[in-house]
Amino acid sequence: MIESALMDNIHEELAKDTQLTQFNQKVHASGEAKWMVGEALQEEIPTPVISLSLMKSNASLTDQPFSNQVLSAMRYNFGGHKEY
Template sequence: MDLTEKSFAEGPKLDGIKGVMNSSGEGKWTVETELELQAAAPVIAMSLFMRYRSQEDDTFHGKVVSALRNQFGGHEVVKK
């Protein structure tokens, strides 16, 4: 919750950033491996799909996730 508060400190609409979540390739590798092993990891697969979707649609939930990823992992935020 603290990271969420920090993310919204500059403005509750997160107007200064885009809802883009870049991918390093680890999620794709994990999904490919889970398919090869016939193992199910649907949450990882869905998060990868959402990263791909964020490249096309600038959504508020994408902005929130992008801001939180920046807070806890130092992931890049795409500025408007």
């Protein structure tokens, strides 16, 4: 069986509230991800997963699907990241 701590985080938040009402649908990117992707680009190192994660965060600032609330809940459970 493959387990994921991040999926466990999502499960914990959904167990508390299946609608994730405390989370809005916007996910702000952290400075670390922006820095890492910028450095990777300068060094020509592929970082597709981190880059796509950053793009998804940026896209959430205009899109409004429930999936953004799930992402917001996972980040909150992982590191206490509160959305604006």
